[in-house]
Amino acid sequence: MKCGKELVLAVPDGDDRSRHICRACGTVHYSNPKMVVGTIPVHEDRILICRRAIEPRYGLWTLPAGFMENEETVEDGAKRETLEEAGAELNGLSPFAMFSLPFVSQVYLMFRARLFTPHFAAGHESLEVKLVSEADIPWDEIAFPVIEETLRLFLADRKNGAFGFHSGTIHRRI
Amino acid sequence: MKCGKELVLAVPDGDDRSRHICRACGTVHYSNPKMVVGTIPVHEDRILICRRAIEPRYGLWTLPAGFMENEETVEDGAKRETLEEAGAELNGLSPFAMFSLPFVSQVYLMFRARLFTPHFAAGHESLEVKLVSEADIPWDEIAFPVIEETLRLFLADRKNGAFGFHSGTIHRRI
Numbered sequence: 001m002k003c004g005k006e007l008v009l010a011v012p013d014g015d016d017r018s019r020h021i022c023r024a025c026g027t028v029h030y031s032n033p034k035m036v037v038g039t040i041p042v043h044e045d046r047i048l049i050c051r052r053a054i055e056p057r058y059g060l061w062t063l064p065a066g067f068m069e070n071e072e073t074v075e076d077g078a079k080r081e082t083l084e085e086a087g088a089e090l091n092g093l094s095p096f097a098m099f100s101l102p103f104v105s106q107v108y109l110m111f112r113a114r115l116f117t118p119h120f121a122a123g124h125e126s127l128e129v130k131l132v133s134e135a136d137i138p139w140d141e142i143a144f145p146v147i148e149e150t151l152r153l154f155l156a157d158r159k160n161g162a163f164g165f166h167s168g169t170i171h172r173r174i
Numbered sequence: 175m176k177c178g179k180e181l182v183l184a185v186p187d188g189d190d191r192s193r194h195i196c197r198a199c200g201t202v203h204y205s206n207p208k209m210v211v212g213t214i215p216v217h218e219d220r221i222l223i224c225r226r227a228i229e230p231r232y233g234l235w236t237l238p239a240g241f242m243e244n245e246e247t248v249e250d251g252a253k254r255e256t257l258e259e260a261g262a263e264l265n266g267l268s269p270f271a272m273f274s275l276p277f278v279s280q281v282y283l284m285f286r287a288r289l290f291t292p293h294f295a296a297g298h299e300s301l302e303v304k305l306v307s308e309a310d311i312p313w314d315e316i317a318f319p320v321i322e323e324t325l326r327l328f329l330a331d332r333k334n335g336a337f338g339f340h341s342g343t344i345h346r347r348i
Contacts, residue, residue: 004180004181004182004183004194005180006178006179007178008178030208031244032208032241032242032244033209033242033243033244033246034204034206035206035207035209035281067204067206068206068207068281069191069206069207070205070206071276071277072207072274072276073274073276073343074274074281074341075274075341075343076274076276095272095339095341098248098269098272098283100246100250102245102246102247105244105245107242107248109272124188165269165339167248167249169247169249
């Protein structure tokens with residue numbers, strides 16, 4: 001958005017796809033995948049999870065994550081989302097997993113992190129926030145496949161005693 | 175872009191930032207960081223680099239990289255950019271480095287990769303493409319700090335005999 005006037009769909013010079021172009025100022029408005037940045041916040045052997053107070057998947061459990069904003073780093077975005085949704089401060093962020101979700105044009109970037117202190121509180125987008133051990137993860141009530149996959153990879157790596165960086169694709173919506 | 179009509183700047187309900195909102199259909203047009211996906215294509219001990227045929231940094235050297243498109247995975251985007259800019263096909267992609275560039279609201283995701291065959295050709299956005307050994311990298315003519323940093327990390331890991339996944343922030347423009 002530069003001038004806010006009407007847009008038309010056309011292929012810009014030297015491009016090979018249709019883009020939205022402003023009739024007034026000529027600016028090409030590209031539409032690209034959005035990044036979702038989030039964390040697996042850990043305190044001792046437990047993981048902090050949030051119950052969603054918003055659609056989609058209202059009432060189901062997730063990890064703190066949300067759309068990255070302009071002019072921030074991926075790490076700062078992941079910390080901001082964790083503070084907003086779970087009232088928790090983190091340290092020791094390590095990149096853990098990246099997932100492409102081509103059906104919604106999103107890329108998830110999830111970090112491992114430690115809670116700075118074991119204090120947290122539900123933000124506006126959460127009904128409830130709690131620390132759970134592996135045995136208490138509500139697998140049947142996880143909001144999104146990408147979150148389920150992140151938790152499974154995290155627990156598998158922890159069992160093996162070594163954390164890697166994972167990259168994958170999520171194809172299903174539910 | 176849904177209907178293409180005029181936009182106004184306002185804070186949506188439940189949000190904490192100004193966004194561009196359509197006067198006609200009410201759609202909120204979020205502006206988020208863009209992902210740049212690229213590769214370090216390797217053949218034996220040499221790296222494939224491209225001389226830019228476009229601004230910015232016309233005539234300087236870079237690695238194949240460009241904006242990720244909707245409905246593709248990060249790996250597919252990195253392969254597509256390598257084919258478009260360097261006429262090269264790849265296999266064995268591994269995530270290597272992620273850089274936040276908050277001053278331009280971009281995130282770079284660079285993959286290590288092997289050339290499928292030692293064949294390549296300059297695409298429309300390249301003046302020239304070539305395989306270089308470490309001693310022949312034109313350090314004074316690299317187009318962007320993020321590319322220089324990617325090359326330095328790659329060479330350091332290769333010397334150490336173990337490749338990691340790196341995450342960092344680039345603060346400078348040149």
